[in-house]
Structure formats: structure tokens, C-alpha cells
Amino acid sequence: MESTEEYVSRVKAGDGESFRPIVEIYQQQIYVYCCRMLGCKQDAQDAVQDILFKAYTKLDLYESRATFSSWLYKIAYHHCLNMLRKRHIRDRVYRLFKPATFTESAEQNLDRQWFSPPLEYALSRLSVEERSILILRVFEEEPFAEIADILGKSTDAVKKKYTRLKQKVIRLIAEKEGEKGCNTKESLVKMKL
Template identity: 45%
Template sequence: MEQGNPGGQVNPNMIEEAIHKVRAGEKHAFTSVITAYERQIYTYCYYILRSREEAEDAVQDIFVKVYQELGRYEKRISFSAWLYKVAYHHCLDQLRRHKRRSRLMSLYKLQLVRETPESPVNSPVDRMFGDLTSEERSLLILRVIEQYSFEEIAQITGSSSAALRKKYERLRRKLIQQKANEGGCTRGEVAESN
């Protein structure tokens, strides 16, 4: 069932061998795991957390956690799916903490000055992701970019694959409508995906 990382060129046999070496006490073998997945996990965290600094910190924390909990990894699911599951839950925890801090900061700002308008978002991808919830961003990245099946995403997020399919279809419709509202392409011009 190990597919490596569909979003990149990861050799699943090399990863399993590295994991075996780490479990046998060769700590330096974990470097190959980090090298293989660091970029994909950073991208995933960035689009969930919406901050380069937070994503960089999250990647470090996630790999430390994965290293510490490597004994809990079982081959029932792919290593990459297990890694994304750790990343998913870590990012959700970060978002919860950030939400609490944001509430406190907004109350503080309201007492000092009126809020200033935010700077405009630069890229179309940033605008698109800015209008999505963290759950929608996560689903979009795992399905479209990393090309996981709904069953694999269900293992990562702890949701049912049927519920994820429905959420994905609603998300697709939302993005099509969002693009149409911006004066973009019409529904007929949007490529249908799985």
C-alpha cells in the first residue's frame, strides 16, 4: 500500500529501509526521510497555516515528533500517509492556538486603535486559499497536489471517505463559483477531476 509521496519522487523502499535502520539505532538514517519529505510537508503546512515562519517551525516540530514516535508507525498505511496525519494534527493544534492568540490580540487592538485594512493578497493561489477553511485547504492539497485517494485522506484526517468525497465536491463547486465571481472561466471551461 506504500506509494511514497504521490506529489514527489520518493522511493518507498528507501524510506522503509531508512525507518528500519533508525529503529535499529542508526539515528543518522532519519536524514534521508527528512530529505525525501521536507519540501512537501513544508508546502502542506504553509497552505494550512498561511505563514512561512509558522510552516518552517511546524516542519521541524513534525519531524521531531515523527522521529520520537517512529515506533508507532505500522505498515498498514503508507509512511507518507502516516507522516501527513502527524502534520495534519500538528497544524490543527497550531491553528487552535493561533485562533486563541488572535482573539486576544484583536481585543487588545480594538482598545488601542481601529484595525487597519490588510495588505492585498498577491497571487491568485493566495487569494483562493485565503477564502478556504483550514479543513478545505488540507483536503485540496492532499487530493489535488499530493494525489491521495479519498481512502488515504480518510486515514490521515480520521474522516470517512464518503464524507470527504462530498466535501471535495462542495469545495470544487465553491472554487468554480469563486472563479466565476472573479470574472474568470465559466463552468464549461473548468476541467473535471476525480
């Protein structure tokens, strides 16, 4: 089996078909990352297509000083960040014209239930950068050096932020559990934190 780097070299040499195995390797990982960042399956599906297309068209900018996966996650992080900014602006404009008349669709209801209520609550209280660090470290199990490269920060800064982030998430989950009597002692995040 060939490595991702070999496929990348082939694509750079003009063999566009060699990008297909790269898509097969990373499509599901990027989809899960986007689902967790965006909180919506449809938006995540759209984002994955855009991210992979952007990676293909910008592949000449990839340098092997970083791993291909961290380069791809960096593209995904910035793409999701832009989508969240656009969504925030769109939602603010929407509320101006349709205050308090919004009802949740069946798809949005399913998306809302993607995580346990306490974890969903905790994730919603995190900044985009904090959410990305948590997702990359806990769910994607990326090393700190990769996360630092993706976010454009130093490894030490990411480690410190993650240490503070763990306490924040545990506090937010406990806050939500106490609010409605929820009990998620078996929560994936709590076990991995």
C-alpha cells in the same frame, strides 16, 4: 536506492542517522503543505521542524498498515490544526488590546500574495478540514484513501466532501473574480478541479 520503509526499520532498530534520508525525502513536501495550510512561510518552517521531530520521537508508533507519507501528513495535519487554533485565539486576544491598528509587515504581504487573490479568497473561506482535503488532493495529488487515512474519515466520505468542495471553490473563485474584475482562468486549482 532504499525505500522509506527500509529507513524507518533502521531508525526503529536504533540507527538514528537513517532518519536523515527520510527528512530529505519529505521536508520540502511537508513545508509546501504547511505553507498552504498556515498561509505563512515562517510558521511553515517552524511547523516542519516540529513535525519532523515529532515523527522521529513517535516513530515507534508507526505501523506499516498505512504508508509512511500518510502517517507523516496526519501528523502535519494535526500540527497545523493546533497552530491555526492557537493563532485564532492569539488574534482574538490581540484585537481586544489593539483594535484596528494592525499594519501588515513586508513578510505578511508576501505571504498574502502566495496564491492568486481569488484562490486566496476561496481558501480563506474554507474550514481547516476542507482546506486540507483540497491541498492534499489538488496540490499534493494524494489518493482519496490516503486523505481518508490522514483525516480519520472513510474514503467515500472524503470523495463526497471533495465533490462538494470543488463546486464551493469554483463558486468562491467566481465570486471573487466578479468582485474586483480579476480573471484567473489559468488558475492551477481551476485546471485541476
